[in-house]
Amino acid sequence: xxxxxxxxxxxxxxxxxxxxxxxxxxxxxxxxxxxxxxxxxxxxxxxxxxxxxxxx
Numbered sequence: 001x002x003x004x005x006x007x008x009x010x011x012x013x014x015x016x017x018x019x020x021x022x023x024x025x026x027x028x029x030x031x032x033x034x035x036x037x038x039x040x041x042x043x044x045x046x047x048x049x050x051x052x053x054x055x056x
Contacts, residue, residue: 002028002043020051 008022028043035041 001030002026008049016055018053020049020053022049022051023047024049 004024004026006022006024008020011019011021013019024047026043026045026047031038031041032043033041
């Protein structure tokens with residue numbers, strides 16, 4: 001179990017081209033280690049997403 005936090009922006013370059021930027025942080029809340037002694041092994045990932053949208 002976990003949650004995701006993100007923010008994004010679309011930037012118009014011209015009439016037919018757009019640049020999409022996004023930053024996401026995936027935060028795990030559940031212990032992912034099978035060893036019961038390690039109580040603080042959780043997952044986390046930071047993602048930077050870049051996209052280009054174009055029309056022909």
